[in-house]
Structures are given as structure tokens and as C-alpha cells.
Amino acid sequence: MERIKSSVKEQSRFDARLPKEQKQLFEKAATLGGYRNLSDFVFQSAQEKAQEIIQQQELILASEKDAQLFFDALTHANEPSEGLKKAFQEYQQWTAKI
Numbered sequence: 001m002e003r004i005k006s007s008v009k010e011q012s013r014f015d016a017r018l019p020k021e022q023k024q025l026f027e028k029a030a031t032l033g034g035y036r037n038l039s040d041f042v043f044q045s046a047q048e049k050a051q052e053i054i055q056q057q058e059l060i061l062a063s064e065k066d067a068q069l070f071f072d073a074l075t076h077a078n079e080p081s082e083g084l085k086k087a088f089q090e091y092q093q094w095t096a097k098i
Contacts, residue, residue, distance in 0.1 A: 029041060
């Protein structure tokens with residue numbers, strides 16, 4: 001019996017009151033969009049918008065984190081490694097020949 005319960009998704013109810021004109025607008029969009037019913041339209045639209053907002057916010061946070069990492073790397077730079085120093089010397093020698 002436990003096995004059956006775990007395969008069923010838990011659901012919750014969502015109720016909303018809205019102006020008649022707004023409901024008519026949503027119903028028209030649902031019909032024109034090929035949705036089975038108003039609920040499908042509303043939930044699909046809300047889910048898409050929620051995902052868009054979350055993705056945008058995560059992108060902003062990632063961007064801010066990247067900017068902070070970049071700033072920290074500039075302001076707290078380590079001494080160049082021996083390999084980097086050697087590469088720079090080779091670059092200077094190569095550009096001097098040009």
C-alpha cells in the first residue's frame with residue numbers, strides 16, 4: 001500500500017475571486033490558445049511566469065556573485081606563478097621580434 005501512495009502526487013487547492021471581465025478575458029485566451037479549460041490556461045501561464053521570474057532572479061544573483069569574484073580577484077591578486085612569469089617573458093621575447 002505504501003508503494004501506491006508514493007506514486008500519487010500530493011495536491012492542494014487554489015481558489016481565487018476575480019472580476020467577471022478578467023475571467024472572460026482569461027477564458028477567451030484559453031480557448032484561443034487551445035487549452036482544455038480555464039484552469040489549465042491559468043496554471044500553465046502562472047507556472048511559466050514563475051519559472052521566468054525565478055530564472056531571471058537566479059541569473060542576477062549569479063551575475064552579482066561573478067562580479068564579486070572578479071572584483072575580489074583584482075583586488076586580492078596573488079603573485080604570478082613561475083609558469084606565468086615564464087610565459088610572460090616568452091611573450092615579450094616573441095613580440096620584440098615582430
